[in-house]
Amino acid sequence: MGRNSHSVDSSYSKNETNSQQELNNLERKSISGITYLVVAICWFCMLAEGFDLAIYGAVLPTLMEYPAWSLSAAQAGSIGSYALIGMLIGAVCVGTLTDIFGRKKILVFSLTLFSIMMALSAMAPSPEMFGLYRFIGGIGCGGIIPTVSALTIEYSPIKRRSMMYAIMYTGYALGGVFSALVAMFFMGEYGWRLMFWVGAVPILVVPFILKYLPESLDFLVAKNRYTEAERIANRYNISIESIKENQPSNKGQKGKSKPNTVATLFSKQNIRATLFFWATFFMGLFMIYGLTTWLPKMMREAGYPLGSSLGLLLMLNLSAAAGALLAGVAADRWGSKKVISISYFLAGISIALLSLKSSMLIVYSLVGIAGFGTIGTTLILNAYISKYFDAENRATALGWALGFGRIGAILGPILVGLFMSWKFDLVMNFYVFAFAGIIASLSVLFIPKNNYGKI
Structure with missing residues (x-):
């Protein structure tokens, strides 16, 4: 009886190991539904960022002709650099914070921040306030790229990471195209402020992101938050062991x-x-x-x-x-x-x-x-x-x-x-x-x- 029981246990253990190996192989080669969900959300965030970064070049000629502000070329050039300076700060600070507090929270914060700044830019009463809003919005933009990059890489099959990342990042380029098209068809009739109101729309998607975007499993495992990681892994049928295998820094630590x-x-x-x-x-x-x-x-x-x-x-x-x-x-x-x-x-x-x-x-x-x-x-x-x-x-x-x-x-x-x-x-x-x-x-x-x- 004991021998049979031992045989059954061995057989079960062997089958479980085989199943685990099959699941790991599947994760390495195939693209699951959760990968598409995460990449789609990250793609949308990059679309919003691409729109935000291209918007100033699209509105600049009209903005310099705006009689209420009478911007000089030097002033216009300075304002254009404010968002880039904000992005520098955002990329360094927010990129570091996402490795401390998690990808999801920082992504939501960054998307919310630059969406609010887009709305305030649309209502800016002076070039000085407009430049300030662009600077603060740049901080949010700077935090988007490191966060969506980490999420896309971590939820993509190992053998398909560059491809999935490239798909996600097309949002950046297409955001620039979208900005140009909006300017071409609507700015002449509705003015430059409309462009920034359109740029504020992503804030409406934040509740969806909060509900459906999972936290990074790699981040949770690296932080030894296994209970949360297992809950997400079970929900999406992902192997935690395959995540641990690709955490070499944890070995012997x-x-x-x-x-x-x-x-x-x-x-x-x-x-x-x-x-x-x-x-x-x-x-x-x-x-x-x-x-x-x-x-x-x-x-x-x-x-x-x-x-x-x-x-x-x-x-x-x-x-x-x-x-x-x-x-x-x-x-x-x-x-x-x-x-x-x-x-x-x-x-x-x-x-x-x-x-x-x-x-x-x-x-x-x-x-x-x-x-x-x-x-x-x-x-x-x-x-x-x-x-x-x-x-x-x-x-x-x-x-x-x-x-x-x-x-x-x-x-x-x-x-x-x-x-x-x-x-x-x-x-x-x-x-x-x-x-x-x-x-x-x-x-x-x-x-x-x-x-x-x-x-």
Whole structure:
């Protein structure tokens, strides 16, 4: 009887192990319903952020003609930088807080904050108050990217993380397209304030997010909050064991105090990766914000009849959205580092070639490559760093890298503006962005394999 019982127990244990292995394999290869839910919510948040960040460029010509404020070019440029400065602060501070308090709470806070600031911007009585609201809203925007990046990575199958991240991040590019379309069809009739009222709409989705978005299992496991993790895992039929398997930092750490999440970025094993990620983000965001600010003017100065800046905005963002999806699939197959390096290199070459007089077909093709290689590639870079670091400091790593990158985002428009005011040869403006692309292409190659040896 005991022997039979032992056989039954062994058989049950073996079947349970097999089932567990099958579930783990399923999680690694297939895409479940909870993944689609989390990615859809994160995609919407990125759509809102993309709209928010593109809105100022769309309203700027009208805003400068607004008689009640009489903005000068210098004032308009300063106000445009306020949101970027806020994003720098938000990316660093909020990105760190999400590794302390959790992804869901910080995402809701960030989305609520910048939605409220959009509404206040729509009602701003003066340019000074408008600039203040844009700065505070930038803090909320800065917190969105690290949070949705961590959630998307953590709820995506291991073999499909880059692809799912790319899908999620198309929201950013499509938000820019949506901003341009709203401006094109409605701003002329209803004025610039309508744009900011539209930007406040995401706050209506907050109750849905609070009800349906689960907290990150990786975060809960990393914080030893197993009861909450098991409740979510049971609800969505997810294996907790598979989460623990990918928490190598927890192994052998029982009874030991865990280091500060920021300090771990500068530990002996991470400092090289941290510095080269920062360099790559700096150059990547330098290109993105410098190009989106000055490329239309640069091309007109070069004699290109490109048309309106709205057409350029659509070309850049549509190519970025489509290119990010292709790059995400390629990154899952051939590795993020190779895809990012090649894409930044192609972007640098295409921007340099824009300095040469060409047919409009070639011009639009080069602009499309530039959009993919700058905006689209930086999206994959976000996924790369999110996969690279452990769950305990994943959002912190991305937040600080984006924060440092925002310095490049701020310097890009300023530097080219100085070049133009100093009457430098126009070719220099194209070459400075091309040079940034080449440096980004090289710096990402110096990022070592992570602790897992997988990336």
